[in-house]
Amino acid sequence: MALGLGCSAKPGKAKENRTGSWRTFRPEFLHEKCTKCGLCSLVCPEGCIAEDGEGQPVPDYDYCKGCGICAEECPGQAIEMKKEEK
Amino acid sequence: MMEFMEGSHAVAHSVKHCRPEVIAAYPITPQTHIVEALAEMVANCHLDAEYITVESEFSALSACLGASAAGSRVYSATTSQGLALMFEVCFNCAGMRMPVVMSIVNRALGAPLSIWNDQQDSISLRDSGWLQFYAEDNQEAADLHYLAYKVAEDRNVLLPAFVCFDGFILSHTYEPVDMLTQEQADSYLPRYTPVQRLDSTDPISFGLFASPDYYMEFRYQIDQAVKGAAKTIAMAGREFGEMFGRDYSNLVESYRLDDADCAIVAMGSICGTVKDAIDEMRKDGKKVGLLRLRSFRPFPNKEVRSALSGVNCVAVLDKNISLGTKGAVALEVRDALYGQQVPVLDYIIALGGRDVRKKDIRAVVDMAGQGKGDLFHGLRQELVS
Numbered sequence: 001m002a003l004g005l006g007c008s009a010k011p012g013k014a015k016e017n018r019t020g021s022w023r024t025f026r027p028e029f030l031h032e033k034c035t036k037c038g039l040c041s042l043v044c045p046e047g048c049i050a051e052d053g054e055g056q057p058v059p060d061y062d063y064c065k066g067c068g069i070c071a072e073e074c075p076g077q078a079i080e081m082k083k084e085e086k
Numbered sequence: 087m088m089e090f091m092e093g094s095h096a097v098a099h100s101v102k103h104c105r106p107e108v109i110a111a112y113p114i115t116p117q118t119h120i121v122e123a124l125a126e127m128v129a130n131c132h133l134d135a136e137y138i139t140v141e142s143e144f145s146a147l148s149a150c151l152g153a154s155a156a157g158s159r160v161y162s163a164t165t166s167q168g169l170a171l172m173f174e175v176c177f178n179c180a181g182m183r184m185p186v187v188m189s190i191v192n193r194a195l196g197a198p199l200s201i202w203n204d205q206q207d208s209i210s211l212r213d214s215g216w217l218q219f220y221a222e223d224n225q226e227a228a229d230l231h232y233l234a235y236k237v238a239e240d241r242n243v244l245l246p247a248f249v250c251f252d253g254f255i256l257s258h259t260y261e262p263v264d265m266l267t268q269e270q271a272d273s274y275l276p277r278y279t280p281v282q283r284l285d286s287t288d289p290i291s292f293g294l295f296a297s298p299d300y301y302m303e304f305r306y307q308i309d310q311a312v313k314g315a316a317k318t319i320a321m322a323g324r325e326f327g328e329m330f331g332r333d334y335s336n337l338v339e340s341y342r343l344d345d346a347d348c349a350i351v352a353m354g355s356i357c358g359t360v361k362d363a364i365d366e367m368r369k370d371g372k373k374v375g376l377l378r379l380r381s382f383r384p385f386p387n388k389e390v391r392s393a394l395s396g397v398n399c400v401a402v403l404d405k406n407i408s409l410g411t412k413g414a415v416a417l418e419v420r421d422a423l424y425g426q427q428v429p430v431l432d433y434i435i436a437l438g439g440r441d442v443r444k445k446d447i448r449a450v451v452d453m454a455g456q457g458k459g460d461l462f463h464g465l466r467q468e469l470v471s
Contacts, residue, residue, distance in 0.1 A: 006183035007304050008292045
């Protein structure tokens with residue numbers, strides 16, 4: 001976000017606000033345990049887990065706030081929340 | 087042209103000459119005469135403006151904020167409880183950098199309910215990012231509106247501004263006022279051209295969410311703009327003086343200060359009484375002078391320091407009290423003089439319309455000479471003991 005006068009902005013600027021900086025815990029995806037069920041992508045409240053060509057989850061850490069819902073819901077315990085040092 | 091006018095009407099005519107495009111206000115004593123007069127001008131087609139009648143002061147300033155964001159020159163006026171109700175919108179106007187100009191007809195804040203004058207209302211918004219000018223008489227109250235628009239709309243400033251003048255003492259008093267003509271006003275204050283504005287064909291939002299990564303920088307920028315406004319005030323005030331003979335380039339006015347032992351610091355209409363008292367004290371051989379603050383925001387730190395460099399004591403008259411500490415003016419004067427040896431004594435006076443006479447000013451100067459201060463002057467002891 002550029003510092004627009006009066007904190008003003010054109011539409012669509014929210015994308016530039018990288019909310020991933022809010023994160024304390026970072027989801028690590030263990031591909032060898034992943035069954036490609038896609039549940040993590042479905043439950044992510046930010047909609048920031050995509051799938052690659054093989055169906056493996058690809059997180060977008062620019063916007064992932066580290067809420068941990070994906071890790072909680074993953075049936076195969078294939079997502080670990082790791083404390084992130086900044 | 088010199089006219090004999092009520093203070094409120096002098097201000098209303100000045101505002102008319104500033105050609106506001108949108109006016110939104112809610113009547114409240116002692117401010118009502120201004121917006122009544124403006125409403126009449128609009129109704130009689132003497133002023134081409136949108137006059138929005140609203141149900142509260144909160145709505146009044148909100149309407150002004152929206153209209154300013156849409157690119158209009160806007161005006162409102164209020165006082166006391168009305169200004170208190172505008173608190174939230176005041177901070178938004180400054181944060182969104184909207185050059186709203188508002189007259190504050192200074193009045194005490196309740197409780198207890200009081201319609202009478204002190205300066206607690208505008209002083210209580212000192213942290214809001216609005217520029218604050220204080221007029222001594224009706225001439226200055228009328229003139230400062232031109233200056234306020236000129237400064238507020240300057241691209242290096244872009245901040246809202248209060249023009250403060252004392253309720254009843256000025257607003258309801260008739261004085262001769264030299265009114266600018268419309269042509270003179272137009273030559274000083276051109277039409278407002280906003281830097282950016284709401285436009286449905288090129289959308290923009292103001293005052294957006296700022297996360298902790300950004301908020302401080304915005305506050306820093308507002309602070310820089312308020313401080314930087316001093317330079318613009320000096321330029322706009324000098325230009326006013328060159329065009330109309332009344333120079334407002336200095337943020338302060340010194341009266342008989344050059345050889346003074348004791349300096350009084352004050353703001354607003356009380357300075358007339360102070361000047362008369364000083365003339366009397368001078369006749370008695372007492373070297374007293376006055377430093378009048380015309381601008382409280384930005385606070386004229388440098389000017390205060392230089393004007394008070396030669397005095398032995400400073401007596402600040404505060405028509406307000408930051409409850410639990412001192413008057414706001416004294417706190418800031420003391421801050422401006424930090425590191426210097428001169429004692430700064432505070433006198434809380436005139437709250438809720440309590441009369442101040444020349445003998446009170448003499449009493450304050452005597453007390454200051456004895457090092458006695460930081461007190462309420464004029465208290466009825468029998469009621470508080």
